[in-house]
Amino acid sequence: MHKNPSSLSPASSRPGCLPAQVVAGVLTRSAGPRRLLHDTGIHRERISTMAAALDGTHLVTASTDGTVRLWEAASGRCARVFDCRNSGPSGIFISPTRPRMVTAAPLGWKKIWNLADGKCLAVLTDHPGIPVHCDDTFFYCKQNWIVHNFLDKKSRDAQRSEVILYNIDNGERVRAFPVEGSHIVSLKVSPDSALITAVN
Numbered sequence: 001m002h003k004n005p006s007s008l009s010p011a012s013s014r015p016g017c018l019p020a021q022v023v024a025g026v027l028t029r030s031a032g033p034r035r036l037l038h039d040t041g042i043h044r045e046r047i048s049t050m051a052a053a054l055d056g057t058h059l060v061t062a063s064t065d066g067t068v069r070l071w072e073a074a075s076g077r078c079a080r081v082f083d084c085r086n087s088g089p090s091g092i093f094i095s096p097t098r099p100r101m102v103t104a105a106p107l108g109w110k111k112i113w114n115l116a117d118g119k120c121l122a123v124l125t126d127h128p129g130i131p132v133h134c135d136d137t138f139f140y141c142k143q144n145w146i147v148h149n150f151l152d153k154k155s156r157d158a159q160r161s162e163v164i165l166y167n168i169d170n171g172e173r174v175r176a177f178p179v180e181g182s183h184i185v186s187l188k189v190s191p192d193s194a195l196i197t198a199v200n
Contacts, residue, residue, distance in 0.1 A: 042078075043061065043063035043065055043067065043069065044063070044065040044067075045063050045064040045065040046063065046064055047061045047062065047063050048062050048063060048064055048089070048090070049061070049062045049089075049090075049091060049092055050062070050092075051092050051093070051094045052094070053070065053094045053101070053115060054099065054115060055097065056073065057072070057073050057074070058070055058071060058072060058073055058079065058115075059071045059073055060092055060094060060101065060115075062084075062089040062090075062091070062092045062103065063089075065085075066083070066084050066085030066089070067081055067082065067083060067084060067085070068081070068082040068084055068089055068092060068101070068103055068113075069081050069082070070082070070115060080115070080118045081118075082101075082103070082113055082118060082120075084103050084105070084111065089103040089104065089105060090104055090105055090106045091103070091104040091131060092104075093131050093132075093133065093134035093139055094115075094134060095134055095135065095136050095168060096135060096136055097136055098136045098168070099114055099115035099116040100112065100113070100114065100115065100121075100134070100136075100168045100169070101113040101115050102131055102134055102139045102168070104130065104131045108125075108127075108128070108129075108130075109123070109124065109125055110123075110124040110127060110131060110166075110171070111123050111124070112124070112139075112168065112169070112170070112171055121169060121170065121171075122170055122171035124166075124171045127141075127164075127166060127171060127173065128141070128143050128164065129141025129142060129143040129162075129164045130142055130143070132187045133187065133188070133189045134168065135168075135189065135193045136168065137167075137168055137193070138165045138166060138167060138168055138174060138193075139165075139166050139168055140163060140164070140165055140166075140187065140189060140196065141163070141164045141165075141166065142161065142162075142163055142164075142184040142187050142198070143161060143162050143164060143184075144159070144160070144161045144183040144184060145159075145160050145161070146158070146159060146160070147159075147160055158181070159181060159182050159183050160178070160179075160180065160181075161178075161179040161182065161183050161184045161198075161200070162176045162177060162178045162179060163176065163177040163179070163184070163187060163196055163198060164176045164177075177196065177198075179198055179200065182200035183200060184198045184199070184200060185199050185200060186198075186199040187199070
């Protein structure tokens with residue numbers, strides 16, 4: 001368990017849960033196998049993940065078609081489309097109260113987006129770690145690797161891991177917490193962003 005830097009600002013409460021009918025409405029509007037490809041108001045392929053955004057007033061969905069869509073919860077209208085086709089999204093992470101979103105790709109690419117205007121703030125192609133959490137200041141990644149001792153063939157490989165904090169506005173690496181002797185399986189951040197708990 002590690003404490004974050006003292007510069008961490010407490011995060012506000014997490015976005016509220018969206019009504020089930022809102023989620024169902026978005027899923028109904030998402031593309032089925034016979035959906036016309038020129039219909040730009042829907043996902044062309046299945047939805048892979050979703051999250052609440054902007055204090056629960058919106059829903060964000062990621063699809064295997066390489067796009068992420070921002071939906072108005074009240075109307076079900078698609079408000080914005082984010083193009084992630086060069087790094088198809090495998091995960092989305094939303095800032096609790098700020099209009100920031102991080103999309104993650106299987107090969108390690110990460111993108112930071114402004115939900116307010118749809119602009120991509122940063123494309124991170126050489127930033128290690130798998131995103132697991134996001135607050136109003138940072139997004140948190142875990143990274144696992146194995147160290148081989150080629151000089152001593154009898155020695156066992158050593159497991160290493162670390163928790164990496166990146167700035168939510170520009171992707172700058174802020175700090176890393178090393179974890180020796182094991183790999184991180186799960187990572188949780190307290191609601192006030194004061195504590196990071198890594199399960200090995």
